[in-house]
Amino acid sequence: MIQTKPYTALAEIYDCVMRGVPYKKWARYIVNLIRRFCPDAKRIFEIACGTGTLLSILKKYGFIVDAMDSSIAMISKAREKLKGEDVRFFIADMSNFKVDEKYDVALCLYDSVNYLDSIEKFDGLFKSVESLLYDHGVFIFDISTEYNSIQNSALMNLSGECFGIKYTRRSYYLRDEGVHINEFEIELNGEKYFERHTQKIYKISEIKDAIGSNGLFEVVGCFDGFSFLEGSERSERVHFILKKRNN
Numbered sequence: 001m002i003q004t005k006p007y008t009a010l011a012e013i014y015d016c017v018m019r020g021v022p023y024k025k026w027a028r029y030i031v032n033l034i035r036r037f038c039p040d041a042k043r044i045f046e047i048a049c050g051t052g053t054l055l056s057i058l059k060k061y062g063f064i065v066d067a068m069d070s071s072i073a074m075i076s077k078a079r080e081k082l083k084g085e086d087v088r089f090f091i092a093d094m095s096n097f098k099v100d101e102k103y104d105v106a107l108c109l110y111d112s113v114n115y116l117d118s119i120e121k122f123d124g125l126f127k128s129v130e131s132l133l134y135d136h137g138v139f140i141f142d143i144s145t146e147y148n149s150i151q152n153s154a155l156m157n158l159s160g161e162c163f164g165i166k167y168t169r170r171s172y173y174l175r176d177e178g179v180h181i182n183e184f185e186i187e188l189n190g191e192k193y194f195e196r197h198t199q200k201i202y203k204i205s206e207i208k209d210a211i212g213s214n215g216l217f218e219v220v221g222c223f224d225g226f227s228f229l230e231g232s233e234r235s236e237r238v239h240f241i242l243k244k245r246n247n
């Protein structure tokens with residue numbers, strides 16, 4: 001078995017494994033958040049864009065989009081998906097990156113920030129995002145909660161075949177360590193690949209404290225799932241909407 005970095009072999013089958021993810025609904029929700037919190041927004045920068053599915057939908061809404069991800073394999077799938085479109089892609093780590101353009105909205109979705117393995121790393125993310133936003137800009141990101149890990153891990157244990165590629169996914173929550181693990185075995189080109197994905201599970205209060213002590217943003221929304229109701233530790237997913245403080 002060949003051990004690879006997260007989102008290497010998985011990139012080959014990501015869109016098929018995630019075919020149940022309601023990207024169109026998610027995009028509609030994000031557009032509603034943008035209309036409410038940054039109504040004149042035109043330019044979006046997506047952090048951890050993966051294979052670019054959300055990006056391609058947001059482009060259809062008429063937004064100008066650019067994006068980044070740390071995985072070369074995922075970015076290459078995103079480039080294929082948005083071939084012929086005017087989109088710039090970057091490969092970088094979300095906890096420390098710089099882009100020489102300004103945007104109205106920064107996004108980081110589908111529990112991508114859970115890949116930051118310590119709360120201190122949010123500081124670097126906030127600094128990086130602050131410098132790419134206009135003064136009126138907003139940063140929208142989501143977290144997957146402990147409640148989600150406890151309720152739904154078992155549902156994510158599955159084996160299947162995608163584009164003729166066999167795979168197995170094992171998903172479990174290590175409560176004492178506060179980390180959610182997803183392990184993938186993927187049979188690709190006659191080899192078996194293994195990827196272990198570790199996501200840190202944060203409490204809403206920890207995220208709010210990190211935003212407060214960083215000082216660059218204020219929280220203007222903290223919503224349950226795909227709603228405008230207040231998020232709580234009983235939410236499976238929480239979307240945060242941050243505005244620049246411009247001190």
Ligand SMILES: C[S@@+](CC[C@H](N)C(=O)[O-])C[C@H]1O[C@@H](n2cnc3c(N)ncnc32)[C@H](O)[C@@H]1O
Nearest residue numbers: 007048049050069070071093094109110112115
């Ligand atoms: C669950 S996927 C979500 C992808 C995409 N946002 C979507 O909705 O399908 C998480 C993504 O985060 C990216 N990622 C993980 N850690 C990262 C980091 N430190 N910096 C940038 N991207 C990262 C992975 O490469 C992967 O594409």
